[in-house]
């Protein structure tokens with residue numbers, strides 16, 4: 001019987017190695033280990049043996065049974081794993097070219113705005129924010145532009161058919177970032193050193209140089225003993241850091257109701273360094289922004305004592321600066337979702 005058991009064991013091992021699917025495996029198991037299987041048949045002979053032999057053979061047959069059961073289980077797992085591998089192989093085609101995931105990035109205006117904020121922060125300016133839907137009062141009256149003033153025509157805007165709070169007239173889409181001057185004065189008082197980047201709107205027919213919606217950066221410095229020479233120094237430093245080359249600035253007289261004296265600031269042409277070229281139309285200078293000493297009436301609107309404090313303010317077009325910085329020939333590109341254009345930044 002010992003030989004019989006050994007023979008059966010080897011037979012099963014041999015056959016197991018050739019099995020390639022679960023059905024055949026189950027059949028084989030029934031054939032050898034089932035209730036009417038070959039192992040049971042052998043064990044039936046046990047009763048014909050002596051007590052001594054019964055013990056030895058009994059133990060051996062148990063061992064064989066356990067051993068084979070384990071082998072069947074191992075084979076079953078092996079087959080299952082193989083099937084999983086097969087399924088995976090069939091569902092994934094490893095030869096297909098990979099999918100390229102596109103990453104988005106910041107808009108050129110945002111990139112430039114962050115750069116501007118960084119430079120001014122390094123010079124001790126805080127970055128402020130204000131509402132794009134503004135009251136007529138903050139946008140005009142508070143800035144020394146009464147409703148009858150012709151300067152209102154310079155900044156035609158979109159009026160909203162709804163009144164602002166506190167008898168501040170109607171709501172308008174702000175035409176500039178200057179209303180945040182008075183808002184900041186009222187909120188923080190003097191002294192102040194802030195910039196206000198933000199979106200502004202004008203009732204404007206669009207062309208390569210004009211848009212109804214664009215971005216500005218306001219600047220405001222209020223303290224004792226502040227003069228225009230501080231403004232000149234700050235702007236020269238700012239532009240030199242931004243363009244990473246020596247830039248000079250100059251003042252020309254200009255008019256804005258909320259500054260006195262008012263001025264326009266130009267900077268030296270970056271291409272020809274002031275010698276004159278196509279970009280600066282042979283002038284050597286590029287028009288950049290409006291500025292001036294804050295008007296007494298504006299300080300008063302901001303509840304700041306004009307006898308003790310004075311300051312300057314400026315406002316430049318972030319959008320225009322982007323056109324210059326990145327040599328973009330049409331302002332309208334900035335508002336389109338044209339990826340060919342946007343991916344260059």
Ligand code: PHE
Nearest residue numbers: 176178256290291313314315
């Ligand atoms: N707000 C003005 C404009 O939009 C610019 C400006 C700001 C001028 C501050 C002087 C002082 O044109």
